[in-house]
Amino acid sequence: MDKNPLMQKRQVDSKKCPECLVYLAPDARECFSCGTRVREADAMGIARRRVNWKAYLYSVVTAAIFGLYLWWAFFKDS
Numbered sequence: 001m002d003k004n005p006l007m008q009k010r011q012v013d014s015k016k017c018p019e020c021l022v023y024l025a026p027d028a029r030e031c032f033s034c035g036t037r038v039r040e041a042d043a044m045g046i047a048r049r050r051v052n053w054k055a056y057l058y059s060v061v062t063a064a065i066f067g068l069y070l071w072w073a074f075f076k077d078s
């Protein structure tokens, strides 16, 4: 029988926010401190981030507008 505590299944009674590292309840879906949306804890006890599609979409749109601006500013007349 292996008694090594590191090999036993981790008893998850808390998890940490990936952003500000405060302890959260194991079933918390959002960090009460910084507002980061979190998922279940990983093997290190750090909560996984939820994919923030709104922020992702916003960054893609911003990059597209910036690229269009670069094209307009430097390549339009050439």
Ligand SMILES: [Zn+2]
Pocket: 017, 018, 019, 020, 021, 022, 031, 032, 033, 034, 035, 036
């Ligand atoms: Zn946090």
